[in-house]
């Protein structure tokens with residue numbers, strides 16, 4: 001498949017692995033890039049900007065293909081030295097950056113000067129248009145189905161993608177709710193030049209998380225996610241485990257919820273322990289509705305070749321046959 005995204009990013013398949021806290025390590029990013037997609041290292045998973053430089057170097061030893069770095073700008077428990085992480089990205093010579101969360105405008109001059117292609121993740125059409133206006137090269141349109149932070153508008157990709165196709169001039173990738181060849185073909189049909197996946201890549205052999213977490217997502221249905229932090233306007237879609245249910249219960253109590261009321265339950269370090277140790281109720285972890293469509297744990301190579309073959313079959317045969325009938 002040849003699209004504006006494969007051309008601009010120098011990749012074989014129009015499939016990107018988006019940033020994921022604790023999951024976007026060199027093992028996964030290099031596996032996705034070696035399989036012909038675009039892997040992504042998550043900057044904030046590394047404790048310091050120096051560690052990020054080391055992780056990028058480690059990934060370069062595992063692949064000679066392009067890969068990206070994600071920089072997410074959202075509320076955190078400890079302040080993050082964003083400028084220093086952004087400088088480390090520039091110093092590393094990385095040429096593709098995925099930004100997410102708040103407006104990436106403060107970092108654009110330094111990224112542009114370094115010749116970096118910037119993909120900004122947006123959960124609404126107005127944010128996508130703003131990203132285009134301030135000079136982002138691409139947007140990742142993140143529907144309500146997605147894992148992590150879907151914003152506060154609750155609009156699904158069935159609406160967001162055609163809106164983006166009508167209004168954006170720069171290419172966009174579809175993110176949220178995609179995990180198979182049908183999703184890939186549908187996203188391309190709705191105007192996207194590629195797709196982004198997170199949850200689906202968590203359930204691959206190379207994802208650096210405990211087998212029990214992967215198996216739980218294989219066993220899950222589309223009803224097994226939950227929305228937390230709604231009351232704080234920092235909504236996140238996570239796997240519906242006992243901790244997520246407890247957070248929702250606290251948020252539904254009368255009166256205003258303060259972040260301090262839920263902080264011990266949701267802190268990122270507990271999510272990391274959950275991924276490392278496989279205790280499924282240790283903390284919370286991001287997961288999208290796509291868990292309902294995931295039923296195996298393939299290698300990244302097997303996943304990507306299967307998805308592309310399925311999408312090609314749909315486009316060449318199923319859709320084309322409808323016209324020739």
Ligand code: NAD
Nearest residue numbers: 021072074075076077147148149232234259266267268286
């Ligand atoms: P953390 O341990 O600092 O915080 C845990 C969670 O609480 C995060 O979701 C964070 O957004 C939220 N949070 C922190 N302070 C808050 C406040 N004052 N009000 C409301 N919510 C608050 O975060 P972490 O797990 O180490 O993650 C680091 C960064 O990566 C965070 O900004 C997090 O949101 C982001 N992240 C993004 C995704 C995604 O899907 N885009 C997934 C995981 C984490």
